[in-house]
Amino acid sequence: MPENKLQATTIPVSEGSTFTSGEEDTTMALGEEGPTSPSSEDSSVFQANLESRHGGPFGAY
Amino acid sequence: MALLLAGGEEDFNLTVLAEAAQRANVELLDLRLPAAESPTFCWNLEEGGARFNAQNISATGAFIRHDVFGAMKDPRPEVSARAVAWHQTVMGWLLSQPRVRLFNRQISQTAMNKPAALVFAREAGLRIPPTVITNEAGKFSSEQIESRIAKPVAGGDYCYSLAEALGKADLRSGLAALPAIVQKRLVPPEVRIYVIGQSAFAFEVRSVSLDYRVNQDAELMLLPEIPPELALLRRLMSRLNMDFGAADFKTDPETGQLVFLELNTSPMFARFDQASGGQLCAAMIQELTMA
Numbered sequence: 001m002p003e004n005k006l007q008a009t010t011i012p013v014s015e016g017s018t019f020t021s022g023e024e025d026t027t028m029a030l031g032e033e034g035p036t037s038p039s040s041e042d043s044s045v046f047q048a049n050l051e052s053r054h055g056g057p058f059g060a061y
Numbered sequence: 062m063a064l065l066l067a068g069g070e071e072d073f074n075l076t077v078l079a080e081a082a083q084r085a086n087v088e089l090l091d092l093r094l095p096a097a098e099s100p101t102f103c104w105n106l107e108e109g110g111a112r113f114n115a116q117n118i119s120a121t122g123a124f125i126r127h128d129v130f131g132a133m134k135d136p137r138p139e140v141s142a143r144a145v146a147w148h149q150t151v152m153g154w155l156l157s158q159p160r161v162r163l164f165n166r167q168i169s170q171t172a173m174n175k176p177a178a179l180v181f182a183r184e185a186g187l188r189i190p191p192t193v194i195t196n197e198a199g200k201f202s203s204e205q206i207e208s209r210i211a212k213p214v215a216g217g218d219y220c221y222s223l224a225e226a227l228g229k230a231d232l233r234s235g236l237a238a239l240p241a242i243v244q245k246r247l248v249p250p251e252v253r254i255y256v257i258g259q260s261a262f263a264f265e266v267r268s269v270s271l272d273y274r275v276n277q278d279a280e281l282m283l284l285p286e287i288p289p290e291l292a293l294l295r296r297l298m299s300r301l302n303m304d305f306g307a308a309d310f311k312t313d314p315e316t317g318q319l320v321f322l323e324l325n326t327s328p329m330f331a332r333f334d335q336a337s338g339g340q341l342c343a344a345m346i347q348e349l350t351m352a
Contacts, residue, residue, distance in 0.1 A: 056229030057211040058198050059239030
């Protein structure tokens, strides 16, 4: 279904993704629950994770 | 009958839900927060009532999402702190009002923990991938490096091939800084099942990427039939006290069977709603406003 193909200015499919919102390239901060997230996908956690994830899933010292 | 909507003003998931409420002629109490200004708010615990922009807050149902979009546009800590504080405030009021219909009101802490949720999923009868959670990154065999993926134990980042993840890792004496979830690599088709109270919807997510979120190259298709894993998913969600969520599955290359990956407790849904012709949000509105 081509109409469902994600376009550059449309909304992201899911959590924890990089997306283009309007005219601005932004990092999608919808990772699943983080350690300080009470109940939802938490931007602060996700951004902290991204910043600290230079080592990928195994992290860095 | 009023539906309270709370979160960030620029959250497109809330936008489509608000539009669905409008189509259903549901009165909306809009507590979405603009980026650069705050409404007046006061909740006097002795009196019990809360006011938002001088209006007493009263609702029969509510949907709330943490505002993740403000902080993406403006990474200053103040922006994140503001989103957390408003979320805690409104969620606090909602949790104190047991008569307000709210998804996942009594959700188990286990639902927020990926490893524990995997164990519970297996106990519910769902197939899960062979999984190791470890920081012993120097111990993998070459066969494992070829056939496994790695993803962060706390979420918030992408899924990588194990080889790529090890390439990024900062090891000291063979030990990584963090434990990660290491799993057998699965293959398409990838399926997401939304459970919305009594309703459920399944989508095939087609992408050539290992993690479709990286390139946002997914195509979504509403499946005409929901896979039989739904019954087991409902069993898992019942144990986790969840009535709203989206579970992700991929396929075991050897058996062709769907394998459970994770259960999102506050999933995004706007694109899936679009792919379903608005059925997702319509079901959410119905669940949140039913008498």
